[in-house]
Amino acid sequence: MSYEPPRPVRGLLLTPEDKEAPARVHRLRRLGLGERPEPALDAFADHLAQLTGAPYAMVNFIGEQRQFFAGLRVPVFPPVVREDGTSPEVGRVLPRGHGFCPHVVVRRKALVLEDVSDYPRFAGNPVVDEYGIRSYLGAPLLDSSGMALGTVSVSDVAPRAWGKAGLETIKALAADLAVRLERSAEDGLPP
Template sequence: MKAPKFPTNEAERIKAVKSYSIIDTLPESDYDNLTELAATICDVPIALITMLDKERNFFKSHYGISLSESPRDLSFCGHAILENDIFIINDAREDIRFIDNPLLEEQNVVFYAGVPLLDPSGYKLGTICIFDHEPRELNRSQIKALKTLGQQVVNLLELRKKNSYLNLIKGELEERNTQLKSFASLVSHDLKSPLSNIIALTDLLKEDNQGNLSDDSLQYIYYIEDSTTVLKDYIDGILMYYSADELLTSAKEDIKLSDIADDIKHILISNNEQLLFNDAVIKNVNKSALSQILINLVDNALKYNDKEDRIVEIKYELLPTHHKFSVIDNGIGIALNQQEQIFEIFKTIKNDFSKSNTGIGLSTVKNLVEKLNGQISVVSEIGKGSTFSFTIE
């Protein structure tokens, strides 16, 4: 018996094997299906998918045998990875490399055929191989099939590696998102209090100095108030953006559009404003998320409106697979070349209405809509108003 030699690139080959994180993993049906298919096509009792570690031959899949590994110095696969093509031993009892090999007696191994598993970098990770208890030969179709199955094993390994990498990236992103949420919450708490103090103090300053402040001084105070309000809106917007996903965990329920409209009226509508809606029962929706979307859209419709009588209308339509809502206003409108940009986070749009914006609210709305498997769009004309339409499941 002759123990197999190590390939000349053994150190790099071992590194490649480890990169797949496959050694000592549990059986998987995708690999087991391939060994069963190999045994069936070649009409043999045993088929294996093996990965050669430094000192052992690990069986990722073993059909017709209960072993999960064997010593590398006894393995047929150790010889197979030294070849560039399929490695076939028709009768191991007559091959000097395998005479006195314990596998011949213990497992009654006589015939062997193995195809090296070649990764995209050219390293031979292991084999897909078959055994029989008697001498035999493979025909052309069987050899071709075994090579094809070997390529499928490599495809599975590559897919597994990519999925592992994507799961790692996903975990890192989730951790970063959690940290961002925590940071947003901390910042909002720590900054909102002094901002509220600034707003309150500027109000007191104006009240205590009525008639004593010059026009320039009053203008400076207005600048302070406006800047403080913008900063407060940024903080509220960031917190809302990173906490919006929590709304998606709410259970779906049947609701009345009038109930949501009444809530919006209490929060946003003043004397010179109207909120119209077509009352309907909306079945099986996430009320929390829908309410947040509509509140944001109605708030924008009122905020960017220069009419003496501000009118906002909510329309609802049941589609075959989705719920469709439209929020229509008679506000200042949005220029055509800006209508795509308004949904980008932190993208602020200049307007002649002197109303500042943070570029967060509509991005939050879009985020919620898309995570409810819907879409949002806008149609608008300067001076006449806008219609925001969105669908959700």
């Protein structure tokens, strides 16, 4: 009898339950976030991509059914080409069950996936097949009440050794951005 290692289960609901989602949506509305692209957050995502060398960077606000990338940086030339010669289009909205940011929000902790194929729970995620995502680094945007509003994250189509420096960088940038977002909302200014 030969041993076969377990394979990722495709289609299994692996997104964690998010009991704070209704309160988060209410808080995001009060802060004026998560409904439209924000040029300042696009600039933040661009800076984050340059800093980490990742092709994708996001400022992501998580709702009850969807995720919205208010800040988004995607490469001009997509790094993934399908067999039919097309490339996947990365938009500003994803279902809540796609990607890894919902895990970061529910856990309220940073998540480092140097190679998603090493983690059966994450290897079957739709972004792996649809966009070719192989590595991820994300940290929660925690407001002053401790609520996770969303995430700051980067991802790549190749495995990446983000290391401790990458983890510390993304956590510090997320903490700084969370303060700035609250301050801007209190002052009635865009982020």
